[in-house]
Amino acid sequence: QEEANLAARTRDDLRCPVVVIMGHVDTGKTKLLDKIRKTNVQEGEAGGITQQIGATYFEKSTLLTQTAKLNETEKFELTLPGMLVIDTPGHESFTNLRSRGSSLCDVAILVVDLMHGLEQQTIESLHMLRKRGTPFVIALNKVDRCYNWVTCKDSPIRDALKVQSDGTLQEFRSRASDAKVQLQEQGVNSNIYWEMGDDDWTNSDFVPIVPTSAITGEGVQDILLLLCQISERKLWRQLMWCANLQCTVLEVKAIDGLGMTVDCLVVNGYLREGDKAVFCTLDGPIVAEIRGLLTPPPSREMRIKSEYIHHKEIKGALGVKVIGNGLEKVMAGTPVMVVGPDDEVEDIKAEVMSDLTRLQKKLSTDKKGVMVQASTLGALEALLQFLREETKPPIPVSAIGIGTIHKRDVTKISIMNEKGCPEYATILAFDVPVPREAREHAEEVNVRIFTADIIYHLFDQFTRFMDELSEKRREDAAAVAVFPSICKILPQHIFNQKDPIILGVEVLEGILKVGTPLCVPALGGLHVGIVTSIEQNGREQETAKKGLSVAIKIVNESNPTITYGRQFDASHSLYSTLSRASIDALKSHFKEKLEDEDWRLVVKLKKVFNII
Numbered sequence: 001q002e003e004a005n006l007a008a009r010t011r012d013d014l015r016c017p018v019v020v021i022m023g024h025v026d027t028g029k030t031k032l033l034d035k036i037r038k039t040n041v042q043e044g045e046a047g048g049i050t051q052q053i054g055a056t057y058f059e060k061s062t063l064l065t066q067t068a069k070l071n072e073t074e075k076f077e078l079t080l081p082g083m084l085v086i087d088t089p090g091h092e093s094f095t096n097l098r099s100r101g102s103s104l105c106d107v108a109i110l111v112v113d114l115m116h117g118l119e120q121q122t123i124e125s126l127h128m129l130r131k132r133g134t135p136f137v138i139a140l141n142k143v144d145r146c147y148n149w150v151t152c153k154d155s156p157i158r159d160a161l162k163v164q165s166d167g168t169l170q171e172f173r174s175r176a177s178d179a180k181v182q183l184q185e186q187g188v189n190s191n192i193y194w195e196m197g198d199d200d201w202t203n204s205d206f207v208p209i210v211p212t213s214a215i216t217g218e219g220v221q222d223i224l225l226l227l228c229q230i231s232e233r234k235l236w237r238q239l240m241w242c243a244n245l246q247c248t249v250l251e252v253k254a255i256d257g258l259g260m261t262v263d264c265l266v267v268n269g270y271l272r273e274g275d276k277a278v279f280c281t282l283d284g285p286i287v288a289e290i291r292g293l294l295t296p297p298p299s300r301e302m303r304i305k306s307e308y309i310h311h312k313e314i315k316g317a318l319g320v321k322v323i324g325n326g327l328e329k330v331m332a333g334t335p336v337m338v339v340g341p342d343d344e345v346e347d348i349k350a351e352v353m354s355d356l357t358r359l360q361k362k363l364s365t366d367k368k369g370v371m372v373q374a375s376t377l378g379a380l381e382a383l384l385q386f387l388r389e390e391t392k393p394p395i396p397v398s399a400i401g402i403g404t405i406h407k408r409d410v411t412k413i414s415i416m417n418e419k420g421c422p423e424y425a426t427i428l429a430f431d432v433p434v435p436r437e438a439r440e441h442a443e444e445v446n447v448r449i450f451t452a453d454i455i456y457h458l459f460d461q462f463t464r465f466m467d468e469l470s471e472k473r474r475e476d477a478a479a480v481a482v483f484p485s486i487c488k489i490l491p492q493h494i495f496n497q498k499d500p501i502i503l504g505v506e507v508l509e510g511i512l513k514v515g516t517p518l519c520v521p522a523l524g525g526l527h528v529g530i531v532t533s534i535e536q537n538g539r540e541q542e543t544a545k546k547g548l549s550v551a552i553k554i555v556n557e558s559n560p561t562i563t564y565g566r567q568f569d570a571s572h573s574l575y576s577t578l579s580r581a582s583i584d585a586l587k588s589h590f591k592e593k594l595e596d597e598d599w600r601l602v603v604k605l606k607k608v609f610n611i612i
């Protein structure tokens with residue numbers, strides 16, 4: 001009862017929820033956002049939808065008209081003042097954003113292509129949402145691609161399904177159930193939202209699915225109403241408007257005539273012209289006076305006359321462009337705070353920097369490692385976490401950055417070449433632009449830049465590169481590395497006495513490998529030649545293990561006159577010729593190819609060859 005009273009009292013004071021659209025590329029995120037915006041415009045409702053900075057605002061009245069048909073049956077009493085949808089349909093960049101410890105986005109739409117099911121980026125998004133505890137709905141998009149789909153423009157999805165033929169319905173059901181199974185495989189319980197039981201609704205881990213078409217609009221009403229219902233029923237505490245400023249940087253960009261501007265999302269509280277604000281940069285906090293607060297003009301006609309509307313004060317939730325001096329290095333995804341009359345500026349600075357400081361602290365352990373660059377602090381954090389915790393072995397990171405990759409970043413990481421680890425002279429760039437200048441510079445100083453907008457792909461590229469590199473190194477090392485072996489000559493199997501020597505041997509110890517130089521330590525280390533082939537029962541082998549009898553060919557280019565029966569004979573054993581360098585190469589590149597007893601032989605041979 002107390003809860004209900006509190007809820008009733010605060011109803012008037014709810015802020016609008018911040019919604020983010022996520023999903024794999026090409027699932028229809030952009031189209032869905034467009035559709036949500038346009039459904040209304042086409043019905044001639046000019047007002048009710050406001051283009052803000054970085055977000056689109058839907059007034060309550062708009063939400064009501066847009067969901068009117070569906071709500072005839074649902075009869076949901078909407079109390080939210082509206083809804084704010086972030087414009088850049090994205091991924092981790094936005095979902096992982098936080099401001100003062102709480103998630104910037106309140107609720108998410110995860111778009112899944114009905115025809116393709118779960119894709120890599122969807123899975124990444126799923127895990128991210130789960131980790132952040134953000135409620136979400138799944139838009140199972142592109143229902144209109146089902147065979148023979150009958151279009152029911154912008155109608156509630158159940159009405160649309162009612163008019164489809166049995167065949168179409170069957171296809172839809174089978175694909176939807178595939179998606180459900182795939183979600184289950186990711187540990188997500190879900191169901192078509194109207195088939196969910198009461199228990200499912202109270203289970204906060206249960207995810208409702210809404211079939212949609214972003215092209216013909218079926219199910220868009222359902223998505224909107226569902227988002228409203230979830231926001232009000234599950235999130236009302238979090239949505240209680242609060243006067244403490246909660247503001248996050250979405251993007252930093254240069255605008256003609258305005259200089260560097262910072263696009264912010266003010267979720268709670270106020271921003272005022274003249275406020276002393278603290279921003280976060282890689283080089284530390286900066287304090288700047290807010291010189292202007294801008295939003296786009298409300299209608300298209302006005303857009304021609306004036307670029308922006310200026311405000312003295314902004315009240316959350318709202319997307320706004322902030323102008324001020326020295327904002328060039330402000331990082332996307334970081335919080336903005338205002339220094340109040342009772343505040344210590346140093347405390348505010350520390351708080352603004354806290355997320356970044358935490359990340360940097362974790363980094364300070366890796367002296368050698370790649371550079372990681374991402375579009376926002378949230379994306380950077382997600383990426384670092386992936387590299388540290390979900391890759392095996394973890395990829396070390398020595399430097400981080402946010403936003404466009406500059407020449408100076410390339411220079412910075414090129415130091416890894418001098419530090420003897422060229423593999424780390426690499427930038428993993430997630431969802432950020434790489435200007436030509438930076439790319440060219442990277443070529444000059446031997447820095448690789450891998451770009452992707454799916455974390456997993458970046459990781460893939462880097463591991464592939466590392467595999468190639470270690471393969472190449474192994475090849476290089478193979479010329480130097482020598483596998484340890486001792487062989488007994490089988491005197492009844494001498495096929496050719498010299499140039500080349502071909503004879504039968506039994507491997508007494510170790511591994512005999514093609515390419516191995518052989519010698520007779522008993523004869524002062526007489527160099528017999530290099531093994532160029534090994535045959536067992538008429539078949540070519542790369543190696544022969546202890547206990548095997550094989551025929552080998554030995555070539556001695558520097559001394560072709562060396563002859564079995566003259567300088568050496570079956571009373572002598574043949575040894576792999578080891579050196580300090582060959583042992584080092586063996587250790588660093590073939591460690592896993594040798595057994596313990598082979599390593600013991602290496603130790604023994606070290607004594608034979610007097611290697612220190």
Ligand code: GDP
Pocket residue numbers: 023024025026027028029030031032089141142143144145212213214215216
């Ligand atoms: P995004 O990469 O997730 O933003 O995907 P887009 O919105 O750019 O859409 C990718 C492609 O899928 C485009 O060619 C769209 O026209 C198409 N598309 C998106 N939604 C739908 C849908 O509901 N039905 C059909 N048939 N095509 C769609």
